[in-house]
Amino acid sequence: MSELDSLMHAIRNRRSMGVARLKPDPVPKELVLTALEAANWAPSHGETEPWRFTVYTGEGRRGLGEAFAEAYRLDAEREGSFKESSFEGQRKRVEASPVWISLGLEPALRPDGSLKMGLEEEGLALSGAVQNLHLVANAQGLAGMWLSQGVMVHPHVAAFVGLDAPHSRLFGFFVLGWPNIPWPEGERRPLEEKLCWVES
Numbered sequence: 337m338s339e340l341d342s343l344m345h346a347i348r349n350r351r352s353m354g355v356a357r358l359k360p361d362p363v364p365k366e367l368v369l370t371a372l373e374a375a376n377w378a379p380s381h382g383e384t385e386p387w388r389f390t391v392y393t394g395e396g397r398r399g400l401g402e403a404f405a406e407a408y409r410l411d412a413e414r415e416g417s418f419k420e421s422s423f424e425g426q427r428k429r430v431e432a433s434p435v436w437i438s439l440g441l442e443p444a445l446r447p448d449g450s451l452k453m454g455l456e457e458e459g460l461a462l463s464g465a466v467q468n469l470h471l472v473a474n475a476q477g478l479a480g481m482w483l484s485q486g487v488m489v490h491p492h493v494a495a496f497v498g499l500d501a502p503h504s505r506l507f508g509f510f511v512l513g514w515p516n517i518p519w520p521e522g523e524r525r526p527l528e529e530k531l532c533w534v535e536s
């Protein structure tokens with residue numbers, strides 16, 4: 337296979353697989369580090385390299401589960417919808433994936449504390465980093481998914497992962513593990529629907 341063919345294969349076969357599709361088996365640290373090394377090669381305007389990751393595995397996931405549960409409690413108590421079973425569910429949620437990687441943004445700041453680049457551009461750079469991570473994880477046979485809803489982006493969880501510097505933001509978590517299903521086929525609507533080609 338040519339380099340181009342392998343690259344296109346890797347891109348087309350990158351699949352999102354959530355926690356229900358992951359085995360509980362541990363993932364060797366070197367594989368996670370290789371995927372993160374790929375993430376670190378993402379482009380960023382102004383060479384800000386704003387992506388920040390924290391990896392939670394094994395017993396290290398326990399505190400994260402507690403942060404998810406506390407984030408749920410803070411919102412649910414304010415809304416009057418707190419349920420002990422949901423609190424416990426959030427606490428145990430971390431057990432569903434052997435590896436949790438926080439997807440953090442720490443934008444570059446000027447000496448006066450203002451942003452060096454726009455927040456949007458910094459976020460786009462993080463997105464490229466996550467794509468690299470995902471591609472290389474999948475190329476190693478690892479499944480995973482970007483989770484970006486609810487407690488995954490809650491300010492309490494952001495503080496727990498250490499994203500409390502000015503303008504810092506938590507964009508969610510990437511779960512990573514061995515797939516418990518055959519590798520799924522992807523699907524895309526044709527490029528023609530999204531492409532306009534101007535020639536003259």
Ligand SMILES: Cc1cc2nc3c(=O)[nH]c(=O)nc-3n(C[C@H](O)[C@H](O)[C@H](O)COP(=O)(O)O)c2cc1C
Pocket residue numbers: 350351352353354481482483484485522
């Ligand atoms: C920024 C971003 C956030 C995402 N957040 C979630 C999420 O919270 N929950 C979820 O089930 N999938 C999430 N996904 C995964 C998408 O659902 C998935 O990429 C899409 O269904 C296409 O499938 P594929 O990645 O296998 O091609 C997210 C994807 C991106 C790019």
